[in-house]
Amino acid sequence: MGQKFRKAGSHHGPAPPPVLCAWASPLPSLAACYPSGETSFEHTVELGGIAFNSSLQTESSEYYRVLTPALERLFLSSFQESPLDWMCTGCTILGYSRNGNSSSVIVRFRLRFAPQDSHPLSSTMEEAALRQGLAAALHKQGLSLAAYGTISSASLTGRAEQGASPKGGCFSYLSYSLEHRLSPSLAECGSRPAMQTAGRIVGGSEASRGEFPWQVSLRENNEHFCGAAILTEKWLVSAAHCFTEFQDPAMWAAYTGTTSLRGSDSGAVKMGIARIIPHPSYNTDTADYDVAVLELKRPVSFTKYIQPVCLPDAGHHFPTSKKCLISGWGYLKEDFLVKPEYLQKATVELLDQTLCSSLYSHALTDRMLCAGYLEGKIDSCQGDSGGPLVCQEPSGKFFLAGIVSWGIGCAEARRPGVYTRVTKLRDWILDAISEFPTSGARTLPLTHSSTDSNAVNPEELNSTPSRAIPTSSPAPAAPKAVTAPGAQGRSTQLGQVQLQGSGLVLC
Incomplete structure (x- = not known):
């Protein structure tokens, strides 16, 4: 069924609030509040395998609503095999653009982390984990996006920009488990959930x-x-x-x-x-x-x-x-x-x-x-x-x-x-x-x-x-x-x- 994503939080230590990113969506959302001391990093990534379309600059468009939550889950899941897994608390897509004269998609996004004194976080550490996680997530089969193609690569461009999240800030989010129940095929395609096996047909x-x-x-x-x-x-x-x-x-x-x-x-x-x-x-x-x-x-x-x-x-x-x-x-x-x-x-x-x-x-x-x-x-x-x-x-x-x-x-x-x-x-x-x-x-x-x-x-x-x-x-x-x-x-x-x-x- 494609890439397997899970929400931030794991057995590595005290889990932060179970939160995913906020995005424009017709689905019901929840609210989450974060304690002070969060750190955020902004990145720019070039996506391979899908084409830019001007509708990505409109939050109500179907392309935007399919791509945005899929990317946010992808970026979050990139840390699941790293020591930063439990620190990553959320992600927000900031915007899309075209890469010059080519048709590839450039996406800018923000990741939020809740580091502890015993586990300091640097931009170098965060960027290395993200780069490695994206490569591993897309290496075998990419990320299918229904009618819009398959993301085959996600290459970081430029250096991460570090900042501090608003103290005690709140934002809306939709947990992955809830989103998956409400719209299981938002970024899925080509599957046959009613079939137990997919035997080869002859004649x-x-x-x-x-x-x-x-x-x-x-x-x-x-x-x-x-x-x-x-x-x-x-x-x-x-x-x-x-x-x-x-x-x-x-x-x-x-x-x-x-x-x-x-x-x-x-x-x-x-x-x-x-x-x-x-x-x-x-x-x-x-x-x-x-x-x-x-x-x-x-x-x-x-x-x-x-x-x-x-x-x-x-x-x-x-x-x-x-x-x-x-x-x-x-x-x-x-x-x-x-x-x-x-x-x-x-x-x-x-x-x-x-x-x-x-x-x-x-x-x-x-x-x-x-x-x-x-x-x-x-x-x-x-x-x-x-x-x-x-x-x-x-x-x-x-x-x-x-x-x-x-x-x-x-x-x-x-x-x-x-x-x-x-x-x-x-x-x-x-x-x-x-x-x-x-x-x-x-x-x-x-x-x-x-x-x-x-x-x-x-x-x-x-x-x-x-x-x-x-x-x-x-x-x-x-x-x-x-x-x-x-x-x-x-x-x-x-x-x-x-x-x-x-x-x-x-x-």
């Missing part, structure tokens, strides 16, 4: 509930149309081609927390869509930049069945031949227009980019990746468009490597599925979902739905589809090997995963 089969807690069914007029993945409490990510025909947010609803298209699982959640933002460079002819983000009308509450997927860093490497997972409610066979009742899953292999490009007459761009098998049999198909291709890393977390985009047929030999390469578009995704984007993002019209209830009505999900998704489209002519993925999901070219022989096809 295709029905997914267990909670196995893909980031999976979303996008319904257009109550009919499953595309997939999506949860990034944060308010944002989903999908494929741009899902919305070329139906652009009105009022026509769409998102369902999560369930593996059943009928919504028979208790705890299934229906979410209204407030905005649809496709990538401004999306090309309907080439399927390039096939990504869109969707803002929910109201934040969704994370549960063990509803969780965000991890958004990889721009430099995250998913090696060729790595086994990853696809999931969706798409057709089980290309020529059989019946959607499965339950969410389907399959394991696919990431393919060499040069090889895959040659299979599609060099129609692939740097923003695409291929997954599947040269012999076919397992692939994505119609109805899975916009759904997630996730890869599990040694940390146990699942990262969004791709978004179901297009292909020729479903599960055909030497015609693997083509996915939007998330690492190439993650900066745009982060910018688009921030409150103050630094670049233009084209927003589709905002229309308020007639209903905004989160309760799932099973009768809605049992309704007969108003239309069938076509299973064929004109064969593409070389070198333009792709028929534009229109609003029909992956169309015959685009879509889900098909398992012939074993009976699963997600297209």
